[in-house]
Amino acid sequence: MSEPRLAVIGAGPAGLAATLAAAARGVHVTLVDSAAEAGGQFYRQPAPGLGARRPQALHHQWRTWERLRDGLRTHVRAGAVRHLTDHHVWFVERPDTGGFTVHALVGPGQEEAAEVRADAVLLATGGYEKVLPFPGWTLPGVVTAGGAQAMLKGGLVLPGRTAVVAGTGPLLLPVATGLAAAGARVAALVDSADPASFLRRSRALAGRPDKVAEGARYAGQLLRHRVRTLLRHTVVEALGTERLEAVTIAALDRDGRVRPDTRRRLDCDTLAVSHGMLPHTDLADALGCRLDGTDVHVDAEQRTDVPGLWAAGETTGIGGSALSLAEGHIAGRSIAARLAGRTPDPHEWTAAARTREKLRSFFAAVDSGYALPAHRAEQVTDETVVCRCEEVSAGAVREAVRELGAGDLRTVKLLTRAGMGWCQGRVCGPGVAEVAGCAETPGRRPFARPVPLGVLARAGETAGPARAAAPEEPQDDAHRDQ
Amino acid sequence: MNPLELARAEPGPAFTVTLDGREIEALPGQTVAAALWTAGVTSWRSTRGEGRPRGIFCGIGVCFDCLVTVNDRPNQRACLLPLRPGDAIRTQEGTGRHE
Numbered sequence: 001m002s003e004p005r006l007a008v009i010g011a012g013p014a015g016l017a018a019t020l021a022a023a024a025r026g027v028h029v030t031l032v033d034s035a036a037e038a039g040g041q042f043y044r045q046p047a048p049g050l051g052a053r054r055p056q057a058l059h060h061q062w063r064t065w066e067r068l069r070d071g072l073r074t075h076v077r078a079g080a081v082r083h084l085t086d087h088h089v090w091f092v093e094r095p096d097t098g099g100f101t102v103h104a105l106v107g108p109g110q111e112e113a114a115e116v117r118a119d120a121v122l123l124a125t126g127g128y129e130k131v132l133p134f135p136g137w138t139l140p141g142v143v144t145a146g147g148a149q150a151m152l153k154g155g156l157v158l159p160g161r162t163a164v165v166a167g168t169g170p171l172l173l174p175v176a177t178g179l180a181a182a183g184a185r186v187a188a189l190v191d192s193a194d195p196a197s198f199l200r201r202s203r204a205l206a207g208r209p210d211k212v213a214e215g216a217r218y219a220g221q222l223l224r225h226r227v228r229t230l231l232r233h234t235v236v237e238a239l240g241t242e243r244l245e246a247v248t249i250a251a252l253d254r255d256g257r258v259r260p261d262t263r264r265r266l267d268c269d270t271l272a273v274s275h276g277m278l279p280h281t282d283l284a285d286a287l288g289c290r291l292d293g294t295d296v297h298v299d300a301e302q303r304t305d306v307p308g309l310w311a312a313g314e315t316t317g318i319g320g321s322a323l324s325l326a327e328g329h330i331a332g333r334s335i336a337a338r339l340a341g342r343t344p345d346p347h348e349w350t351a352a353a354r355t356r357e358k359l360r361s362f363f364a365a366v367d368s369g370y371a372l373p374a375h376r377a378e379q380v381t382d383e384t385v386v387c388r389c390e391e392v393s394a395g396a397v398r399e400a401v402r403e404l405g406a407g408d409l410r411t412v413k414l415l416t417r418a419g420m421g422w423c424q425g426r427v428c429g430p431g432v433a434e435v436a437g438c439a440e441t442p443g444r445r446p447f448a449r450p451v452p453l454g455v456l457a458r459a460g461e462t463a464g465p466a467r468a469a470a471p472e473e474p475q476d477d478a479h480r481d482q
Numbered sequence: 483m484n485p486l487e488l489a490r491a492e493p494g495p496a497f498t499v500t501l502d503g504r505e506i507e508a509l510p511g512q513t514v515a516a517a518l519w520t521a522g523v524t525s526w527r528s529t530r531g532e533g534r535p536r537g538i539f540c541g542i543g544v545c546f547d548c549l550v551t552v553n554d555r556p557n558q559r560a561c562l563l564p565l566r567p568g569d570a571i572r573t574q575e576g577t578g579r580h581e
């Protein structure tokens with residue numbers, strides 16, 4: 001019998017850890033990733049053409065990366081792992097003949113199609129940032145915090161000279177220190193979190209002294225670069241006409257309302273902003289996986305409820321790179337055992353499971369500490385664009401709720417076109433929910449990427465009858481009127 | 483300090499591309515967006531509805547705010563597309579399809 005085949009989608013910490021664990025146990029792995037280099041978001045590498053001799057200057061935990069990178073190289077050289085770069089997966093199919101077919105678009109232009117057959121699939125597609133709307137957030141110069149970090153790590157560029165880093169969440173720390181180290185003046189780190197809420201959670205936080213030390217290291221770096229940290233503050237407005245010129249910040253009171261008397265202007269040409277992260281769940285959703293809220297549901301072995309399909313890392317819930325590594329490792333070992341027809345013994349991964357438990361509860365505590373101000377939506381004026389692609393204003397969303405009785409995201413979308421543009425609601429979903437005052441639900445998208453119609457037609461011919469539901473509408477049509 | 487110095491980068495020789503006919507320099511491996519940021523350009527598209535300027539937002543291919551026309555192909559994501567010598571970048575108005 002030939003070697004069992006695994007397709008891992010995503011070459012971030014989770015996908016890499018799983019690839020190494022499975023390949024070391026005799027599984028043939030095809031690692032599929034849209035980026036030109038392995039590493040994912042945390043270990044994003046500068047393009048080789050840039051000739052960076054000290055990329056680690058932009059990174060944390062470089063030693064871990066070296067281990068992952070060298071392990072991957074060794075397996076690729078030995079023929080145990082095939083690494084497909086620049087492959088954008090738009091759909092994973094379960095043909096009636098069994099196994100999986102992974103459909104990807106190849107190259108930066110994403111025009112050619114490629115298919116990978118596998119006996120098992122691991123989804124390790126990570127997450128992306130959530131940014132909620134506020135006046136001026138569409139001005140050039142306003143970027144997501146992770147986006148600024150990605151451009152810095154991957155392209156060795158800065159968006160401007162003077163930055164404000166704002167929003168809420170643990171990602172603001174590496175971004176502020178990263179920008180400062182690379183030569184930007186960071187005028188302030190503005191976080192709406194209340195320091196008191198962290199004190200109340202100190203027990204859970206103390207469970208991970210290494211993480212607390214990491215926080216202290218960041219604090220030291222902020223001090224060294226003279227970055228002011230303003231807690232319980234928020235950016236009320238981004239100012240400028242053609243591009244960002246300044247932001248208005250203000251303090252929040254105990255109830256999370258802006259204190260008007262504290263408003264002040266900070267000049268800056270860059271605002272790096274983030275209100276948390278969301279998991280990528282499109283591929284899982286299209287396969288019919290159960291989701292818990294916004295996260296792909298997995299069991300103790302990282303299995304989804306679709307047979308043969310595993311998920312690890314931030315697709316299953318946001319929790320940082322160390323948690324992604326632990327989950328990936330467990331998934332890789334579980335897959336190797338299951339593909340060999342064995343029930344794995346969880347004792348094989350006791351250490352990783354312990355890390356997973358601790359980090360999950362650590363992040364649950366951190367997450368609740370970083371809660372958004374209760375009255376944030378009050379800052380979103382009627383004129384504020386909430387859906388960036390379709391340019392739908394907060395006023396239009398409010399009208400749909402108030403005058404037309406829309407009570408859920410789907411109805412708001414149908415009435416206003418919010419979420420119908422290029423990004424398919426990935427960016428505006430949380431903001432529309434906030435303004436409309438309805439629950440944030442994961443968007444249902446037939447495909448994870450826009451697909452040219454020609455590719456779609458040919459995929460149907462080669463892949464045989466599909467078990468997954470046929471798409472309702474070709475994505476290309478939805479995008480053509482852009 | 484700048485990011486190239488921080489990472490002790492020794493890029494291959496810079497090459498020329500054009501932005502609306504104007505020559506700008508790009509480094510090997512840089513995406514359209516990275517080269518434009520280096521040239522001090524942060525917006526290269528105007529929106530379909532209100533004609534408002536846009537550039538990079540998410541930086542990782544999710545938001546589609548960075549759309550641009552490269553070598554006559556509209557709607558390319560500047561944050562993902564690496565540049566090659568001689569590429570012609572054009573700022574994009576609306577759908578970019580009227581051109």
Ligand SMILES: Cc1cc2nc3c(=O)[nH]c(=O)nc-3n(C[C@H](O)[C@H](O)[C@H](O)COP(=O)(O)OP(=O)(O)OC[C@H]3O[C@@H](n4cnc5c(N)ncnc54)[C@H](O)[C@@H]3O)c2cc1C
Pocket residue numbers: 009010011012013014015032033034035039040041042043087088089090124125126127128129145146147149150171174175280312313314315320321324448542
């Ligand atoms: C832009 C950004 C920057 C970040 N920077 C930092 C940072 O500096 N420090 C920090 O502590 N945390 C950072 N994070 C948080 C980060 O998400 C986690 O720390 C960690 O990288 C998660 O690991 P993962 O393996 O789950 O996913 P990721 O590292 O996100 O890896 C997922 C991989 O899957 C690929 N992928 C996704 N969808 C597809 C698809 N459909 N087809 C093919 N490939 C696909 C992606 O290209 C990526 O390589 C950042 C997050 C984002 C979104």
Ligand code: FES
Pocket residue numbers: 537538539540541542543544545546547548549559560561562
């Ligand atoms: S900046 Fe979001 S897709 Fe390019």
